Amino acid sequence: MPHLTALSPSAAAADWLHQRQHDMESALSHWVAPQAPADLQATMRYAVLDGGKRLRPLLVLASHEAVMQQHPQLAASQVAVWHDTALRAACAVELIHAYSLVHDDMPCMDNDQMRRGKPTTHVQFGEAAALLAGDAMQALAFELLTPLAEETGTPESDLTPPATQAALCAILARAAGHRGMAGGQAIDLAHVGKRMTQAALQHMHTLKTGALLQASVRMGCHCAPHANAHPDPRLLAALVQYGDAIGLAFQVVDDVLDATADSATLGKTAGKDAANDKPTYVSLMGIEAAQAYATQLHQQAMQALEQTGLPDTRILVALADMVIQRRY
């Protein structure tokens, strides 16, 4: 598997990515899900631990840290609260993403046998266990966003402020649901084997993939002290623009990789879109135009970052680079 440093962001950004990927593995391992019945726990852990690029949680953490620059005077104890909030939000987003993969891979959906170089969850544990683990993972995402004093042993004053908890739940529920990921999935289902215009394809991906990527950036931005728990609208709008651009770029690159890479590199079945007669950016535009479009979206993301007015956006730049330059 190619190393992240192969993607040549600056050395500092590469260090950051490694450190945060490590933090994510620890946090997910801690929270998924020691009190679940044994079989369910094993299935949930298999589905979410030790795999994936963790792009969405890295976006949460990068957005959070970029926005925290606006609060250099904050007491260390308060910094810790917001850091814990962001880590919970990052895990919540990853749980939603991971559950969607478990369900999408099932025989009645894409019927995939391989994911991240391992057998898919239903192949490993059976369909009933996979279905149930996915359901429990979605619920767990909202548990993580709503920490309780009696569970964490932390006084309520050191937990995420309730207004931020509510805002994070609001964003994630909408991004995961019928106007977000699940809605995009439904449009996808309805169009297998049918022609789609680029506008229709874009709309589908905006929901199916883009909504959760945008939510990641948005949630990270909420993980900082704001008046009434609402971030500055101009800052949020610029970050959302960045998230939308790399969301689309992510999908364009996905389509290019599906058409050009081999299964071993991807860790999942390559050439699946063409085999399933799914409309893609490659089938619509050709490979070269799709690659040029990805580059154009990357530039849009860079322009949006400039409009945030944040002093240091190197990590967000590195994540955009990672989206464009990834090989799997």
Added chain:
Amino acid sequence: MPHLTALSPSAAAADWLHQRQHDMESALSHWVAPQAPADLQATMRYAVLDGGKRLRPLLVLASHEAVMQQHPQLAASQVAVWHDTALRAACAVELIHAYSLVHDDMPCMDNDQMRRGKPTTHVQFGEAAALLAGDAMQALAFELLTPLAEETGTPESDLTPPATQAALCAILARAAGHRGMAGGQAIDLAHVGKRMTQAALQHMHTLKTGALLQASVRMGCHCAPHANAHPDPRLLAALVQYGDAIGLAFQVVDDVLDATADSATLGKTAGKDAANDKPTYVSLMGIEAAQAYATQLHQQAMQALEQTGLPDTRILVALADMVIQRRY
């Protein structure tokens, strides 16, 4: 289908039940899910509208109204806020319950063909659509708990206070997830065809059915003005005891009905537990002892209601009667 008045609660309680069941249908029809893609919308509406006893949402509303008696001086505008909050919470709980039925009925789980007298959702719309609709229904539950000013057109001051939104999400996520409904389902899966002690059976049902019934009462109790959004611990504890007792009674009656009623009355396949070799209260205790146990649990629920100290608990009594006396 027997009419609720056949269950002979007092006439006032019967009126209340009818009115609130009507309110629930309207609210669910309003919120599920006008902005979803057409196929997804049709599947979600089929799965949740026009069916079921609505026991869980009725518990939310009854608990809310019982607790609101403590605030007779509240301004009408504030009463409206809490009523809307309770209606959203009631719909959220029902969405979780309804999605769990959709997924449980699928071929890889119970493989049921009939539910509430109609074909199950996957029989009607296909497995992929049913899987996806269930996922979207879970997300929608958390959307309803976190209303946004820009979506409702209501100023933020007239929406559910954020601390209550967070508390409701916290309760529902835990009741639906690996320590609640999904956890109980996993224990159930692991025990098909195996012997269970009464204690193990009780633990399984406490999670699988009891958690969401308890959450219904708990959430209703939160839908009222409380200091720091926390209800009085003694009041909450008594209501939780009531919820737990009728939660268990519900399951005992379910087992008795599965063994004694016919499919036409139940609106689903009868005798399924014995056919699937599932441990039940009937297989463990026999029918008569199971019926006596249900009556004993009903008495426990009545004692718990006395301990709430609330002046009027007639509706909560009527719901407990409904659980014990139901014929389907």
